[in-house]
Amino acid sequence: MPKQKNPFWSFFASVYLTIILLVFTVVLSIVGTLIPQQDAAREFAKGIPPGLASFLQTMQVFDLFHSVWLFLLMLLLSMNLIVCSLNRWPLTWKQFRGAPFSGEEGLFRGLSPECIFLCDKDVGIMTGRLEGLLNRKYQKISKSEEKEDTVIICGERGRYSRFAVYVVHLSLLLLIRGALTGAFWGWEGYVNIGEGETADAIDLKGGKGAKTLPFTIRCDKFIVAFYENGAPKTYRSDLTFLKDNKMLYQGPLLVNHPISLEGVRVYQASYGSSPDGRASLAFYRGGKEGKIIKVGPGESFSLPEKEGTVQIVRLEENLMQMGPAAKILVRSGQGEVSFWVFLHIDKIREMNPGVTEQVPMFNPALFKPYLFVLKGIEERYYTGLQVSSDPGAPLVAAAAVLMMVGLIGTFFSSHRRIWIKIQPAGEKTKISVAARTNKHPVVLDREVRQLTEQIKVSLEKEST
Amino acid sequence: MTNTMILSWVTFLYFGAFVFYLFRLVFGREFWGKAACYAVLGGLGAHTLGLLLRWQESYALGIGHAPLSNFYESLIFFAWTVVTLYIIVEWRIKNRSLGVFVLPVAFLLMAFASLAPNISDRIQPLVPALQSNWLTSHVVTCFMGYAAFTVAFAIGIMYFLRDIPLFGFIPEADILDELIYQNAVLGFVFLTLGILTGSVWAHYAWGSYWSWDPKETWSLITWLIYAVMLHARYVRGWKGKRMAVLAIIGFVAVLFTYLGVNYLPGLHSYLQS
Ligand code: HEM
Numbered sequence: 001m002p003k004q005k006n007p008f009w010s011f012f013a014s015v016y017l018t019i020i021l022l023v024f025t026v027v028l029s030i031v032g033t034l035i036p037q038q039d040a041a042r043e044f045a046k047g048i049p050p051g052l053a054s055f056l057q058t059m060q061v062f063d064l065f066h067s068v069w070l071f072l073l074m075l076l077l078s079m080n081l082i083v084c085s086l087n088r089w090p091l092t093w094k095q096f097r098g099a100p101f102s103g104e105e106g107l108f109r110g111l112s113p114e115c116i117f118l119c120d121k122d123v124g125i126m127t128g129r130l131e132g133l134l135n136r137k138y139q140k141i142s143k144s145e146e147k148e149d150t151v152i153i154c155g156e157r158g159r160y161s162r163f164a165v166y167v168v169h170l171s172l173l174l175l176i177r178g179a180l181t182g183a184f185w186g187w188e189g190y191v192n193i194g195e196g197e198t199a200d201a202i203d204l205k206g207g208k209g210a211k212t213l214p215f216t217i218r219c220d221k222f223i224v225a226f227y228e229n230g231a232p233k234t235y236r237s238d239l240t241f242l243k244d245n246k247m248l249y250q251g252p253l254l255v256n257h258p259i260s261l262e263g264v265r266v267y268q269a270s271y272g273s274s275p276d277g278r279a280s281l282a283f284y285r286g287g288k289e290g291k292i293i294k295v296g297p298g299e300s301f302s303l304p305e306k307e308g309t310v311q312i313v314r315l316e317e318n319l320m321q322m323g324p325a326a327k328i329l330v331r332s333g334q335g336e337v338s339f340w341v342f343l344h345i346d347k348i349r350e351m352n353p354g355v356t357e358q359v360p361m362f363n364p365a366l367f368k369p370y371l372f373v374l375k376g377i378e379e380r381y382y383t384g385l386q387v388s389s390d391p392g393a394p395l396v397a398a399a400a401v402l403m404m405v406g407l408i409g410t411f412f413s414s415h416r417r418i419w420i421k422i423q424p425a426g427e428k429t430k431i432s433v434a435a436r437t438n439k440h441p442v443v444l445d446r447e448v449r450q451l452t453e454q455i456k457v458s459l460e461k462e463s464t
Numbered sequence: 465m466t467n468t469m470i471l472s473w474v475t476f477l478y479f480g481a482f483v484f485y486l487f488r489l490v491f492g493r494e495f496w497g498k499a500a501c502y503a504v505l506g507g508l509g510a511h512t513l514g515l516l517l518r519w520q521e522s523y524a525l526g527i528g529h530a531p532l533s534n535f536y537e538s539l540i541f542f543a544w545t546v547v548t549l550y551i552i553v554e555w556r557i558k559n560r561s562l563g564v565f566v567l568p569v570a571f572l573l574m575a576f577a578s579l580a581p582n583i584s585d586r587i588q589p590l591v592p593a594l595q596s597n598w599l600t601s602h603v604v605t606c607f608m609g610y611a612a613f614t615v616a617f618a619i620g621i622m623y624f625l626r627d628i629p630l631f632g633f634i635p636e637a638d639i640l641d642e643l644i645y646q647n648a649v650l651g652f653v654f655l656t657l658g659i660l661t662g663s664v665w666a667h668y669a670w671g672s673y674w675s676w677d678p679k680e681t682w683s684l685i686t687w688l689i690y691a692v693m694l695h696a697r698y699v700r701g702w703k704g705k706r707m708a709v710l711a712i713i714g715f716v717a718v719l720f721t722y723l724g725v726n727y728l729p730g731l732h733s734y735l736q737s
Contacts, residue, residue: 015699022692029685033678033725065676179674188672227527227589234592255592256668267671268592386671396673400660407656411649439698442642 012083032064150423164409171402178395186390193219222381237383270384277380308332467518475574477507485563527589539577545611565618598665606658612651617715623708682721
């Protein structure tokens with residue numbers, strides 16, 4: 001082939017190159033797992049000499065999996081694959097199209113004795129019978145009449161498996177293409193949305209700034225359920241997606257079940273609670289219970305008979321290890337007083353007798369004649385969403401399917417051909433069986449043995 | 465829990481099988497080979513039963529899931545796939561000398577699962593991200609791959625021991641070579657399937673089909689090593705010792721993928737629990 005004279009072509013047509021590139025990829029990957037990458041690399045870089053750190057930084061060693069090196073390796077591998085496949089294609093095509101009786105010189109030379117035997121029937125009868133036998137296991141049967149009454153019949157199987165390697169390699173090309181598409185045009189980030197709040201932008205991963213989404217996400221509700229051991233069992237957010245004030249989609253989002261909209265995928269990634277929820281506050285006046293009021297930080301309500309107004313100034317999940325507490329400010333004709341109201345006030349009193357007298361700030365009855373009781377702080381959940389877009393993903397998915405098909409074709413099937421020569425030998429007829437395969441000779445041997453057994457058995461049955 | 469009790473008995477059965485395989489060699493009597501084979505079959509039966517019971521018990525606890533979710537369960541399942549594959553190979557090649565090399569692996573896996581102090585054999589509930597059928601297919605296919613690589617590794621070791629007179633019982637080099645190749649192929653196909661199903665799961669659970677976390681990266685490394693091995697054979701016609709060496713190198717990568725990366729941070733470190 002003239003093409004092979006071209007040094008560029010022969011460089012990429014070499015399987016040594018493939019092996020070297022694969023080994024390089026292995027080495028790069030190992031280094032990438034041993035040296036901290038991306039965010040972790042920042043910490044690591046502080047612990048080594050600054051000169052070395054900046055050298056490694058320039059060489060992109062701190063982000064090997066998105067580096068020029070990996071990109072180059074993948075590019076070279078792709079070229080290698082393409083050139084190799086093109087180079088090989090004419091041969092494969094020839095073998096695929098190959099007529100059953102050409103190019104198989106010396107097919108019947110050096111056969112093992114088990115593959116040759118004699119019988120009494122004449123050539124015509126045996127030909128018909130053996131054709132029938134081959135027909136059962138092989139797809140394509142052809143026949144050629146040779147000189148001196150000799151007939152050769154050929155059965156063939158798995159012709160298409162010759163293409164399976166190309167399918168595997170094509171799938172790899174697709175995979176690399178898809179991965180690069182994702183790396184260049186894909187993005188990924190996070191956003192936390194409190195219940196009742198909306199967001200239309202996310203924080204890109206790796207400190208790459210923010211990105212505005214093509215829609216607005218509102219978190220209507222967040223629900224989480226726990227196992228007895230405290231681990232989360234399920235959680236979900238009820239979301240509404242809006243665009244130009246019109247609703248695009250509304251529905252629950254669960255872990256493992258992302259929502260896909262306008263090329264953007266939204267995942268339930270995490271959750272949390274923030275203490276800026278609302279306090280449930282009850283008050284007693286002279287021992288008589290008033291109603292329970294829900295107030296958020298900064299909000300206020302008035303006491304009956306205009307005796308004053310109460311404002312929540314702070315809410316703490318856990319104040320000085322004493323549990324949830326609300327700091328309130330009461331304004332009245334007598335002036336302003338401010339003190340803490342605890343959820344577990346009884347327990348606190350028990351553990352520190354007299355504390356409410358010694359520390360007026362902790363006395364819930366400081367504003368007379370009222371007594372305030374914290375019934376609880378409503379936790380306000382926020383949902384943690386991961387938002388991403390990967391235009392390469394469909395390519396990668398197609399590549400995955402192709403790869404499995406190709407691998408199964410490559411490893412578990414082969415192109416097998418069997419020839420049976422039937423020729424007169426004096427009074428008798430001589431039968432010889434020959435076979436060829438492109439791989440798995442062991443499997444073929446077994447098949448040939450079975451076939452010859454079958455022929456012998458059927459002949460014996462008749463002669464008795 | 466009954467299942468853990470059964471599973472710890474299985475450990476002893478596998479150890480017994482190993483000893484019997486050893487006796488077969490030392491005394492040269494097929495009686496011991498048969499005894500070993502029965503011990504393996506009995507062990508495998510009990511092992512299967514133990515796994516099924518564990519599965520059922522998890523439902524009884526109200527947190528039903530396939531027993532494939534923590535480190536203990538993965539070790540037990542790994543041992544199960546290794547022994548299952550071994551039985552198939554023994555039956556196909558009609559030769560019992562492989563047992564001396566494979567059974568210790570199964571025994572060690574089981575013993576490690578039962579005895580290591582920081583491995584909990586409790587049935588634990590699954591956090592939401594792990595509640596996925598893709599995860600189950602991912603784990604099953606990966607461990608089938610690992611099992612095939614383990615058998616290929618054991619045969620690779622046999623290949624080198626053949627030269628020592630003491631080990632005259634080891635089959636022909638050609639047979640070993642073919643077995644290494646077949647198991648490497650089987651492992652490669654399953655590992656590929658394992659990586660692909662893992663990516664599908666990651667795509668649904670983590671928002672990206674591939675995120676270069678250490679376990680992912682090491683599975684890719686393993687995959688590439690076996691790809692090199694298969695190419696060397698297909699295209700350059702490598703056989704015998706070289707294939708045995710690659711089977712051993714590949715297995716080191718498998719071990720690192722399975723255990724080593726737990727010492728590196730990443731998504732998959734839930735296996736540490
Ligand atoms: C990872 C990237 C891969 C690259 C760059 C690659 C490249 C190559 C190259 C250059 C050849 C030589 C073709 C020739 O002889 O002209 C080849 C052959 C082959 N490759 Fe790959 N390959 C890759 C992955 C795979 C995988 C994963 C398989 C798994 C089945 C595979 C199976 C084969 C087979 C069976 C052959 C022999 C083809 C034949 O002789 O007909 N390759 N590969």
